[in-house]
Amino acid sequence: MLKQLLLLVSFFSMMATNISAQNAVLTPELLWKLGRVGLECVSPDGQWAVYGVQRYDVAANKGTRVLYALNLGSGETRRLTDFEKTCSDAEFHPEGKKLGFLMDGQLYETTLGGNDAPKRVSDLEINGFHYSPDGRKVLFCKDVKLDKTPAELYPDLSKNSAKIADGLFYRHWKSWHDYAYSNVFFVEYANGQFKGEPKNIQNERFDTPLTPDGGMEQITWSPDSRFIVYTCRKLNGTAEAVSTNSDLYAYELSSGRTLNFTEDLRGYDRDPLFSPDGHYLLWTSLATAGYEADRPRLMLLDTRTQQREELTLGWAYEANNPVWAPDGKSVYFISAEDFTHQIYQITLADKKIRRITTGTHDYTALKLAGNQFVTTRISMVNPAEVYTVNMQTGVASQRSFVTDEIWKSLAQPKVERRVVKTFDGKDMNVWMVLPPNFDPNKKYPALVYCQGGPQSALSQFFSYRWNLALMAAQGYVVVAPCRRGMPGSGAAWNDAITGRWGDAMKDYLSATDAAAKEPFVDASRMGAVGASFGGYAVYWLAGNHNKRFKAFISHCGLFNLESFYGTTEEVWFPNHDFEGAYWEKNTPRMYVQDSPHKYVQNWDTPILVIHNELDFRVPFGEGMQAFQAAQLRGIPSRFLSFPDEGHWMSKPQNSMVWQKEFFGWLDQWLKK
Numbered sequence: 001m002l003k004q005l006l007l008l009v010s011f012f013s014m015m016a017t018n019i020s021a022q023n024a025v026l027t028p029e030l031l032w033k034l035g036r037v038g039l040e041c042v043s044p045d046g047q048w049a050v051y052g053v054q055r056y057d058v059a060a061n062k063g064t065r066v067l068y069a070l071n072l073g074s075g076e077t078r079r080l081t082d083f084e085k086t087c088s089d090a091e092f093h094p095e096g097k098k099l100g101f102l103m104d105g106q107l108y109e110t111t112l113g114g115n116d117a118p119k120r121v122s123d124l125e126i127n128g129f130h131y132s133p134d135g136r137k138v139l140f141c142k143d144v145k146l147d148k149t150p151a152e153l154y155p156d157l158s159k160n161s162a163k164i165a166d167g168l169f170y171r172h173w174k175s176w177h178d179y180a181y182s183n184v185f186f187v188e189y190a191n192g193q194f195k196g197e198p199k200n201i202q203n204e205r206f207d208t209p210l211t212p213d214g215g216m217e218q219i220t221w222s223p224d225s226r227f228i229v230y231t232c233r234k235l236n237g238t239a240e241a242v243s244t245n246s247d248l249y250a251y252e253l254s255s256g257r258t259l260n261f262t263e264d265l266r267g268y269d270r271d272p273l274f275s276p277d278g279h280y281l282l283w284t285s286l287a288t289a290g291y292e293a294d295r296p297r298l299m300l301l302d303t304r305t306q307q308r309e310e311l312t313l314g315w316a317y318e319a320n321n322p323v324w325a326p327d328g329k330s331v332y333f334i335s336a337e338d339f340t341h342q343i344y345q346i347t348l349a350d351k352k353i354r355r356i357t358t359g360t361h362d363y364t365a366l367k368l369a370g371n372q373f374v375t376t377r378i379s380m381v382n383p384a385e386v387y388t389v390n391m392q393t394g395v396a397s398q399r400s401f402v403t404d405e406i407w408k409s410l411a412q413p414k415v416e417r418r419v420v421k422t423f424d425g426k427d428m429n430v431w432m433v434l435p436p437n438f439d440p441n442k443k444y445p446a447l448v449y450c451q452g453g454p455q456s457a458l459s460q461f462f463s464y465r466w467n468l469a470l471m472a473a474q475g476y477v478v479v480a481p482c483r484r485g486m487p488g489s490g491a492a493w494n495d496a497i498t499g500r501w502g503d504a505m506k507d508y509l510s511a512t513d514a515a516a517k518e519p520f521v522d523a524s525r526m527g528a529v530g531a532s533f534g535g536y537a538v539y540w541l542a543g544n545h546n547k548r549f550k551a552f553i554s555h556c557g558l559f560n561l562e563s564f565y566g567t568t569e570e571v572w573f574p575n576h577d578f579e580g581a582y583w584e585k586n587t588p589r590m591y592v593q594d595s596p597h598k599y600v601q602n603w604d605t606p607i608l609v610i611h612n613e614l615d616f617r618v619p620f621g622e623g624m625q626a627f628q629a630a631q632l633r634g635i636p637s638r639f640l641s642f643p644d645e646g647h648w649m650s651k652p653q654n655s656m657v658w659q660k661e662f663f664g665w666l667d668q669w670l671k672k
Contacts, residue, residue: 024410025436025473028659031464032058032652035402037384039365039376040067040090040101046369047072048112050080050090050099051376051386053402058652067101069112070386070399072369077400080110081118089128089216094135098192102126107140109192122194127182128209128216131189132225137253138194139186139219139228146205147179167237172569173212174614174646182207184219184230186253201228201251201258208232210246210270217271223278227252229261231270241571244268244292248283261301267294275328279303280348282311282322282331290572293455295491296320298331298346311346315353316490319344321366332356332373334363336457339429339488343373343389357394360415362460363387374399378462380433380480381413381469411436413472415460420481420514423506429489430511431458433468433478434520443522445670446477448512448549450530450537454497454504454577457488465649465658466531474663475671479515483507499579501533502594505540512548524550525670529662531555532618532647536596539626542607543599551669552607553662556618556647559626561595567619600629606636608665610658612645638665 036054043049049070056063067080067087081087081103090101098109101118105125108118121138129140150162163176170177187198202208208230209218218231233246246268248261262269267286274281281301286294296318298311311331312319321334330347337355341362345354357363361379368374373389377396386400418430435444449468451458458480462469468478482488483504485497497504508528516523528549530538535557542552558564562582565574575581578590592598607630611623623641630637640661642654649655 023437026410026467026470027473028470028656028663029058030406030410031467031470031659032056032656034383034406036464037376037386037400037402039367039374039386040088041092041099042367042369042374043092043112044094044096049367049369049374049386049399050092051400052088052090055083056652058656061651061653063652067099068400069099072372072374072388072399075399078112080112091129091131093131094133100129100131102128107138119192121189121192124194124198128219130216130219130221132186132221133223134225136189137186137225138189139184139221140198141182141208141216141219142185142198143178143180144183144200144203145180146203147177149179165237167239168241168571169237169569171616173617175212175616181205182209182211184208184228184251186228201256202230202232204232204234205236206232206234214270220272220274222274223276226254229272229274229281231272241569242290242575244286244290244572246270248272248281262299265299267291269299271322273322273324275324276326277328279328282324284320284322285310288576290576292570292573292576293453293487293494295487295494298322298333300348311348311351312353313351315346316492318487319346323366323368326368332366332368334366336362336459336488339431339458339482339486340460341457343375343394345391356391357389357396359396360417360460363389379460380415380431380462383407383462410473413469414438418514420511422484422510424503426484428484428507428511429482430514431468431478431480431482432515432518433472433480435472435475435477438520440520442520444475444477444520445525445527445666446479446515446521446523447471447666448508448515448526448528449478449480450508450528450534450541451480451483451486452530452532452534454485454501454533455487455494457486458482459488465655470659474667476666477515477518477521479511481508481511483511498577499588499590500594501536501577501590502540505537505544505594508537508541509545509548512545516548527551527553527666527670529553529666530557532557535618538607539596540594540599542605543596543602545605547604549605551666552605553610553665554607554623554626555610556612556615557622557626558596558618559622559629560597561591563625564618564622567621569616597625597629600633603630603633603635606665606669608638608640608661610640610661612641612647612649613643614646617647 038052040050052065054065065086069078087101087103100109107121110118127141151158183202185198188195228251250259266289269285272283284296285299288294298319300311301308317335319333323332343356363375365376376384377387378384383403387396389396414434416432420428420430422428471478485504487494535554538552538554579588582591609623609627613620627639
């Protein structure tokens with residue numbers, strides 16, 4: 001009897017656990033417990049892949065990143081670094097036995113075989129590195145102080161806090177100019193140590209790689225170890241603030257000569273990559289000067305004849321993350337053709353492009369391991385994991401399972417596509433994310449998600465702030481329109497908002513009206529949320545929505561286009577997108593018709609304004625103006641700001657407060 005009773009208790013306990021697991025949904029707390037997976041490198045023999053896992057301790061308000069090695073044959077996974085350290089930029093030495101990586105800004109090495117602790121190669125503080133193909137040298141990037149501080153200019157006033165600028169670009173994204181520049185060095189290397197003095201191949205007041213988001217993919221060795229090719233924008237001050245003209249420079253180690261390969265190309269040129277035999281140099285190039293979101297092209301230089309061509313000529317979509325095939329006859333790359341990022345191949349001989357993968361997900365990294373790709377894959381409802389993909393069939397297999405313990409215990413949202421007619425009769429892709437345990441017979445509040453950029457693909461991304469699965473898990477239907485001004489539907493759709501941001505706002509209204517007709521959407525409880533350009537969209541909608549919405553949230557949004565033009569740092573952006581300055585004789589249309597502050601007299605809906613004090617891209621005053629306008633008009637409003645954050649949220653506890661305020665505001669106005 002006792003045994004039967006215990007079995008009965010066990011059965012009901014198991015049932016309760018299963019029911020709980022089936023009903024559990026994603027929360028901000030669970031989101032911050034997920035390990036964040038990023039692919040690092042693949043061993044030269046294709047047997048091992050190395051990836052990093054970033055984990056956060058919210059209570060301690062910090063995170064660490066641990067490296068793991070995955071045996072692609074057996075599936076065995078080995079931890080390579082300590083849980084207490086943050087490690088990144090892993091790269092195998094060409095001989096394949098040692099793995100180099102950065103730990104606390106210094107270069108260390110370890111092996112995959114034993115349990116030996118990582119050994120430090122050098123005590124230099126560096127920003128990234130590459131082994132030379134012959135294994136005898138290491139190139140690295142290091143900050144070099146080349147300008148005097150005001151304290152050094154006035155040594156008798158050494159405690160002064162002055163900042164002196166003779167041109168623009170004195171601050172960028174979230175940092176003031178620090179009088180130092182990231183330059184490229186190389187040094188002899190043997191037996192796990194640097195030998196001799198490193199040589200600075202630039203010694204110039206220019207940064208390599210490009211800031212703020214350039215990495216070591218912008219620097220490469222030639223296969224014979226004779227040349228270093230690097231990306232640099234050799235401009236300073238105001239000239240740098242108004243131009244995207246970066247070039248590729250080739251430094252010859254034996255002579256010390258530097259050549260510019262792309263002097264006649266006016267936009268971004270970056271990410272150089274030699275073919276395995278060194279006969280070709282490939283890179284990504286943007287054609288239009290000052291247009292940071294132009295279509296990335298693949299350019300090809302024959303190093304024997306110096307003939308250059310666009311490999312992707314006629315291809316209407318972007319081409320990113322290029323990787324050479326081992327035989328050097330084709331190139332693999334990632335592109336968003338239908339608002340998902342997939343893997344493609346282009347052959348050099350006939351320029352034919354073959355799509356390899358499909359599906360409602362994004363591939364976000366690309367490495368080769370024998371006859372398969374190693375990549376990371378995400379979707380709006382799945383965090384990143386490592387996958388392998390068959391090069392011929394595109395069939396994918398999950399190889400890491402870092403997030404499974406938490407993720408697979410949760411009830412999942414569902415992603416659906418819709419096609420909505422825009423105000424001018426065009427077809428617009430709209431993603432719709434439905435809550436977990438969705439019941440089509442119920443009425444749900446809805447959020448229109450406004451993407452930033454503006455020219456950034458609204459693909460199957462997975463964000464740890466703008467997480468659409470998290471929004472859906474709180475009981476909202478999420479409507480994510482791929483409005484004009486985004487890559488993913490060809491260059492014309494991407495370019496369509498230049499000088500006409502208001503047209504994209506009408507796209508949002510079209511998507512909102514279509515969503516309101518869905519039988520499961522409660523049209524009386526709809527909100528709009530977004531950041532950056534998405535925050536601009538929220539401010540614009542607040543003055544033009546005609547009672548469609550009941551709540552708004554804008555994070556770091558543009559409010560007054562004139563004041564934005566006068567305070568932002570990357571001036572090339574408004575010069576292109578706004579089609580000039582507000583003081584020009586024929587004032588560009590954007591300042592007259594499309595600035596949200598022109599419509600504040602129509603504001604009538606509760607709004608949460610979020611803006612961070614270190615945001616130099618969309619400066620803090622934009623949020624202050626919006627909140628002040630709402631308050632003076634008597635609109636229910638709240639201002640959330642962080643003095644130590646820039647355009648994005650980076651600190652765990654700040655991010656948790658952000659999410660609690662975000663959902664608290666929505667619940668207050670949309671769940672009554």
